[in-house]
Amino acid sequence: MSCPLPALDFDIISLGHGSGGLLTNKLLVEAIFKLFHNEYLDQHHDGAVFELNGPTAFSTDSFVVSPIFFPGGNIGERAVNGTVNDLAMCGAIPRFLSLSLILEEGLKIEDLWRVLVSAKEASERSGVQIVTGDTKVVDRGKGDLIFINTAGLGTLHTNAKIGFDRIKKGDVIVTSGTLANHGVAILSVREGLAFESPILSDTINLNHKIKSMLDDFGIKIHFLRDPTRGGVATVLNEIAINSKLGISIDEASVPVKPEVQGACEILGLDPIYIANEGIFLAIVSADISEKLLETMRSKYNLGEATIIGEIVEDHAGKVIMNSSIGGKRVVNMLLEISFQEFVRVH
């Protein structure tokens, strides 16, 4: 670990760390402020002040994933990547983040530190600064180790013009990579499943790739969304409803890693409903689709980018899947929780 745990005279979180008094101060000044320090946070004020000009995107997410450490990542980097990606999906260059912790009494400082160091590293990878935050502590049994909220701000890319109203008939739907890795990684841990090759979460920041795509293709990119909770199926339904158009998907073209497909079959799950944390869906003008796909694969290092479907005028508000065996079926939003565990993948 590049940032060693500072010497503190406590090794678990107690209610006092949320009191606002001396223990809170110690935790903040001797650990958190030092780890994240920058010109804004160093002010130790109630908020950060900076200059922002022009169109700005603002987004927030709370992260309650359990377990907090999972194959391929932990809640700290997830919390940073999640909001960074939401900003990127608005067509923005993420710049500033807040980080707010709700800690459960009894949490090991060592675990907190691992999570925070991951958050710090994730912020560096995505080029954002964590400029303000908050720490609260709840009684044992009133939380679940760590919940993290991040809120973020980004400056709109000058080429970006993203919105449901820009989606039109004939647009193609591209996924930047394979589906269901994050959800299946977490479910495997929860269900105690062991696979020959471990399935890892795909949690990662997508903002640099989105920036390149907007640099290169600008207003030909009509819509972006990361298919997190509820998976690709749910996001496509939201898109169909909000754009008042239909969506047609080819089952055979939906990319899923064989080991993830295998795990889904064992568990009786459909990958299109499973949460992703490292892919995005782009809805783009048909005339750039081949060029975009080639560029995604070669230049953006997205070797598994695939066209999975298109926007149609028929069946407005609905998503239709053309199955591998020639049939058609309606793909609904995630309807019921077949695996309750799935709720806490974020």
Place this chain on the structure above:
Amino acid sequence: MSCPLPALDFDIISLGHGSGGLLTNKLLVEAIFKLFHNEYLDQHHDGAVFELNGPTAFSTDSFVVSPIFFPGGNIGERAVNGTVNDLAMCGAIPRFLSLSLILEEGLKIEDLWRVLVSAKEASERSGVQIVTGDTKVVDRGKGDLIFINTAGLGTLHTNAKIGFDRIKKGDVIVTSGTLANHGVAILSVREGLAFESPILSDTINLNHKIKSMLDDFGIKIHFLRDPTRGGVATVLNEIAINSKLGISIDEASVPVKPEVQGACEILGLDPIYIANEGIFLAIVSADISEKLLETMRSKYNLGEATIIGEIVEDHAGKVIMNSSIGGKRVVNMLLEISFQEFVRVH
């Protein structure tokens, strides 16, 4: 209640409401989006996009107060007022807020609705728009009914110049009102204490008053802070440490309502350590102190505004209290949690 609970086909929160699927969608579209609707939220995108120009303040806070309904308020308005006030303390005019919910499975929709309506009303009172948000659900026993995070953005008042570095020797310290009302209101409920006249939380938005003060006194206002967690004593210690100056307080001048003072005596608490949610401390140039006090009392409707002390060169980094009986004592940060309940007043 001005906003009736919409007809939903569920009356408690289940894990499905956090799935990202149909139940989440229903809760959002039929209740939350309708309640808060505005041009930004109506986009249903991952974030809100707006124009912000010039110096901007950004702040966040998570609210975990228990009970969620308390005398004088509830967690919904607290969550809005808290971030609004943090922005105001930076010298900003609050404009946009995010609202992120962590709900516990089993929460009554009716209670959620009361909290949300309060948040909505509080946002209207303070003139901010709730433009983005998030909803997560945690398993029963892994949360505590409702936790709320708000993050907010405000445009710096053109007259504002607030910072630890602006505090200087001779400055006077003003409190805008009486101490300890919020903390004692909550503790009374927790401890099952009943007083003749109920003690109410002072939760309120302070931004309009701060704006007036900056309009009228501008750069003569050197520092602002709302003494929430840890109370006035802890905030003054932070100010002494960060400004590298001393603080001298007169015990006799610290305003506390008689019923709150009485409750503190019964409970063995010192009001200067108790959380406040409706007052602010201002550190201002001595030459405006009388004019400011008169203006606060007559024009800003802060009848209990009082000068409680001053900034001195002696005992840098320390807060000294001149007691009513002529002695002096060091006032430390909140050191220990004598009443654990106090931790969850936010």
